[in-house]
Amino acid sequence: xxxxxxxxxxxxxxxxxxxxxxxxxxxxxxxxxxxxxxxxxxxxxxxxxxxxxxxxxxxxxxxxxxxxxxxxxxxxxxxxxxxxxxxxxxxxxxxxxxxxxxxxxxxxxxxxxxxxxxxxxxxxxxxxxxxxxxxxxxxxxxxxxxxxxxxxxxxxxxxxxxxxxxxxxxxxxxxxxxxxxxxxxxxxxxxxxxxxxxxxxxxxxxxxxxxxxxxxxxxxxxxxxxxxxxxxxxxxxxxxxxxxxxxxxxxxxxxxxxxxxxxxxxxxxxxxxxxxxxxxxxxxxxxxxxxxxxxxxxxxxxxxxxxxxxxxxxxxxxxxxxxxxxxxxxxxxxxxxxxxxxxxxxxxxxxxxxxxxxxxxxxx
Numbered sequence: 626x627x628x629x630x631x632x633x634x635x636x637x638x639x640x641x642x643x644x645x646x647x648x649x650x651x652x653x654x655x656x657x658x659x660x661x662x663x664x665x666x667x668x669x670x671x672x673x674x675x676x677x678x679x680x681x682x683x684x685x686x687x688x689x690x691x692x693x694x695x696x697x698x699x700x701x702x703x704x705x706x707x708x709x710x711x712x713x714x715x716x717x718x719x720x721x722x723x724x725x726x727x728x729x730x731x732x733x734x735x736x737x738x739x740x741x742x743x744x745x746x747x748x749x750x751x752x753x754x755x756x757x758x759x760x761x762x763x764x765x766x767x768x769x770x771x772x773x774x775x776x777x778x779x780x781x782x783x784x785x786x787x788x789x790x791x792x793x794x795x796x797x798x799x800x801x802x803x804x805x806x807x808x809x810x811x812x813x814x815x816x817x818x819x820x821x822x823x824x825x826x827x828x829x830x831x832x833x834x835x836x837x838x839x840x841x842x843x844x845x846x847x848x849x850x851x852x853x854x855x856x857x858x859x860x861x862x863x864x865x866x867x868x869x870x871x872x873x874x875x876x877x878x879x880x881x882x883x884x885x886x887x888x889x890x891x892x893x894x895x896x897x898x899x900x901x902x903x904x905x906x907x908x909x910x911x912x913x914x915x916x917x918x919x920x921x922x923x924x925x926x927x928x929x930x931x932x933x934x935x936x937x938x939x940x941x942x943x944x945x946x947x948x949x950x951x952x953x954x955x956x957x958x959x960x961x962x963x964x965x966x967x968x969x970x971x972x973x974x975x976x977x978x979x980x981x982x983x984x985x986x987x988x989x
Contacts, residue, residue, distance in 0.1 A: 665971030666980035667797055667925065668692035670711065674931050674976040677761045677770055679709040679718070680777035684788055691981030694795040694830065696973065697785045700802070701811040706751045707782035707820065711762065713802065716743040719757040720775060727753070736805050737861045747811055754779050766932060766952050782817065786824050795828035796821075799853070803838040804862050814838055818846060832892055835862040840887045849889035851925060856894040876913055881920045890923030890970065898926055898967060905938035907963075914968045926964055927973035929980065931957045958983050 671683025672690055684695045697709035713736070715721055721744045722731075730749070733742040746754065760774035761767055782798065789796045800806075800813045821829060832851040833839050839850050852875070859871040874880045876897060884891060893913065900908045917924045933941040934951035940960040943953045961972060961983045974980035 663984050664965055664969055665693045665925065666691060666977050666984055667971055667973045668695040668977045669928050669973040669975050670698065671695055672975070672977055674767065675770065677718070677759050677773050677777065679711060679780070680759045680773075681780050681784065681788060682773060682777050684780075684785060687977045688788070688792045688794055690976070690978035691985075692794060692974075692977035693971075694797040694828075695785065695789055696797040696799065697780075697782060698799045698801050699782055699813055699817060700746045701806055701813060701816070702746055702749055702751045702754060704750045705811055705816060707813065707816050708746060708751070708754060709780050709782060709785055710746060710801075713746045713805075714741050714743040715746060715757070715779075718762045719744075719759055719779065721757050724757065736802055738864065747806070747809060751781065766934070768952075783820050783824070786820055786826060789828075790824060790826070795830070796826060797830045797832065797851075799832045800835075800838055802861070803833060803835050804865055807838075814842055814845070818842075821846075821848070830890075835860045836887075837862040843887045849923075850887065851890045851892045851923075852884050852888040853892045854894070854897060856896045876916075878916060878920075881917055881922060885920040885922055888922070890925060891917055892925045892927055892973070895926045895929070895964065898924070898964065898969065899937075901937050907937045907939055910967055918968070923970040924968070925971035925973065926969050929957060929961050929964070929972050929974045929976075931955070931976050931979065936960055 668684065668687025668690070670678035671680065672686035672692070673683055676683035676686050679697060687695050698711050699707045700710050700713040701707055710718060721727055727744065730744055731742070732745070732748070733740055734745060735741070755778055757779060758775045759777045759779060761770040764771050786796055798817060800817065803813055806813050817831070830849050830851050831842060831846070832853050834853040834855065836852065839852060842850055854872045854875055857872065859868070863870055875884060897911065897913050899910050902908050914924050930936065931954045932952045933943065933955040936955040936957060937960065940957070941955040943950050943955075947953070957976070957979050961974070961980060964972060965983060972980055
């Protein structure tokens with residue numbers, strides 16, 4: 626075990642408040658994925674359980690906690706620079722509303738067929754965005770993260786890449802709303818590939834909920850591509866062309882065969898692997914992992930979160946009557962252990978230290 630991963634495993638124990646030893650004893654040892662490698666720990670938006678998401682603070686924390694990859698969601702500025710934000714509408718993740726000089730930029734746009742009101746990255750130059758400061762997106766769920774509100778800038782994709790290279794971890798960018806950005810002349814794929822090429826990045830995955838841009842990327846890069854698949858709905862590029870197909874069609878044997886023609890893996894909602902019933906309790910696993918592996922597709926699941934309200938009901942812990950029960954840490958390590966035992970190849974974790982503590986058993 627490397628020193629970084631050993632330290633990360635110890636850190637996980639501290640963060641879990643002393644519950645780690647019990648969980649590790651009660652769960653069977655994790656198994657390596659189908660390639661004989663330990664499943665990847667992907668820092669979801671960094672270490673978003675501990676720092677405001679998509680900030681260098683969050684990515685630095687994820688690296689310290691043992692993430693193999695850090696994940697920036699990418700949107701464009703007016704001057705066509707890619708920045709890391711969960712959405713192009715930034716009123717919930719920055720202090721833009723407090724900047725009176727930008728008050729007149731509040732507007733309503735149609736993004737992926739839905740009206741959205743607020744401030745949008747594509748209406749700001751990079752230098753203007755750099756005057757803003759990030760804040761916690763879900764303060765009720767993660768009140769401790771609000772201590773960092775107002776400190777970090779919005780990072781560029783290049784800054785995230787350079788941080789990853791400095792520490793020897795990979796990057797896992799997601800192109801957000803590619804059809805929309807194409808429609809306004811700010812295509813995401815070209816600047817994404819440019820940043821990766823100029824920085825000679827070799828350790829990267831590129832992901833998207835849409836299909837057309839992944840097909841386009843397949844012809845332009847040898848980096849692995851990941852087709853994201855939600856629990857319901859359909860890729861927006863399919864909707865935009867009038868297709869009636871959905872993500873459900875994508876996870877059939879025929880659908881997976883088609884995905885394998887342009888992508889190297891799938892990134893799926895955990896409920897695609899382990900469904901839950903009406904009460905939120907887990908049921909029998911599906912065959913998706915095995916089906917995807919037969920098509921030589923990796924399976925990365927999202928999102929493993931710490932809080933009771935974000936976990937299946939049978940992995941929650943504590944007193945449901947407590948006012949802090951929804952945000953209390955549940956048996957997240959037990960949940961991730963179950964997913965790993967089902968053969969997944971990686972997991973997006975809001976708390977990479979928890980993920981590393983589970984996966985570290987493979988290399989101990």
